[in-house]
């Protein structure tokens with residue numbers, strides 16, 4: 001393998017992911033669609049069943065034994081997430097349905113915090129879920145939406161960002177890592193600039209959380225959103241981290257924010273963080289088991305993960321470049337283990353369909369980031385996104401499959 | 411030839427293939443060999459959007475029959491389009507509207523017609539039937 005950093009044994013890790021051990025269309029599965037969703041370790045799968053077999057009951061309600069156990073487990077998971085991202089307080093961790101829900105929570109709350117003529121800045125590298133909520137907000141309030149452009153490498157142009165920031169900027173929202181290109185944005189610097197202009201910052205961390213250590217205090221992010229399903233936890237739960245002072249400022253998300261405002265006495269019943277944003281019975285099991293996924297990540301260590309995935313990225317890039325007419329879309333200097341590419345004028349759909357027949361799971365299309373594809377003037381790409389349970393051997397298999405696809409299609 | 415008969419023919423042809431690769435190679439051949447649509451009809455108005463591949467569809471009436479031409483930017487999609495045109499084009503509106511397209515399943519290419527595939531094919535079939543319906547309605551006056 002030619003590298004020194006391998007403080008974990010990939011084969012041992014793979015054993016913990018039962019789904020990987022199967023054949024697809026007669027071939028051993030190669031799962032390279034990790035940016036869409038991650039696979040789950042046995043610990044997570046077992047914990048879901050364990051929850052229903054032992055402590056299932058509603059949280060924050062009963063005085064009875066089981067309800068107490070479920071509530072404790074749920075709150076314990078919140079604490080694990082807090083420690084994992086180094087939030088100052090446990091109540092700064094809000095359970096949501098996912099990244100999309102987290103962003104919508106903030107966008108809907110900002111209806112009360114901005115006015116006509118104010119400006120919101122997003123980036124041209126965003127997933128639709130970090131575009132549309134802000135567009136809807138701006139349309140409603142008649143605020144202006146400004147967009148930071150990217151260069152040919154798929155990096156945000158910082159000089160353009162500087163120019164967009166002004167005293168009118170109320171909020172800046174961008175992703176920590178782009179799901180379509182893998183670009184790692186200089187979040188800390190960009191946050192500092194936004195703060196200097198007096199704006200709040202929301203970071204879409206959906207792709208960063210599974211791949212790197214994130215410290216929200218060090219970043220100084222005001223909001224940080226991510227999904228459990230992309231970080232080896234169950235589907236259906238996500239996190240909104242918010243600084244206490246911002247969460248206090250935001251009105252409740254569900255249950256009629258405006259009404260609560262006028263009845264000040266009722267407001268106090270909702271006011272306590274984090275419950276103010278958690279109306280209704282939450283996804284208890286997923287929340288609890290997200291805590292198990294966090295333990296799992298901690299055990300392997302995000303530094304180890306990042307180093308190993310960087311190796312996979314370099315190897316994958318190098319092998320792909322062996323093809324004539326290979327175009328790698330997104331060549332940022334700082335890049336996570338995502339490779340978006342095009343092979344000559346072969347259509348991604350054709351290539352993706354053929355390699356699928358050979359057991360290789362790639363993503364094809366615009367990756368819910370149509371403006372990026374428009375920016376590069378392409379209809380979509382093929383995307384391989386690696387996780388720490390992937391191997392270089394799997395990359396070799398992908399290369400062989402791509403060769404076959406190319407042969408069939410040319 | 412009736413739609414059913416053509417479909418039977420296609421199913422027989424595909425029965426000769428041993429594996430998916432031969433099927434795909436055949437589709438690719440079909441996709442490559444057919445000039446499916448006149449350039450003048452390859453316009454945005456005729457586009458059926460799937461986020462994976464784009465499909466253009468145009469319908470004409472010739473006598474009491476509907477004649478379809480279509481194209482796609484993905485070659486596998488184009489090959490499948492060729493099969494659909496072979497079955498539905500140059501047929502009477504009534505027959506098109508009532509046509510059962512399950513032969514796609516029988517030849518083992520169902521996955522390309524899955525709604526989640528988002529390649530425009532499913533919408534294409536709907537649109538083909540829709541044109542036929544429109545012509546059927548016109549006939550009644």
Ligand SMILES: Cc1ncc(COP(=O)(O)O)c(C=O)c1O
Nearest residue numbers: 098099100127129179204206227
């Ligand atoms: C960068 C980014 N943001 C947001 C999302 C949306 O996440 P979810 O669908 O879990 O809400 C995704 C998922 O694809 C993503 O990659």
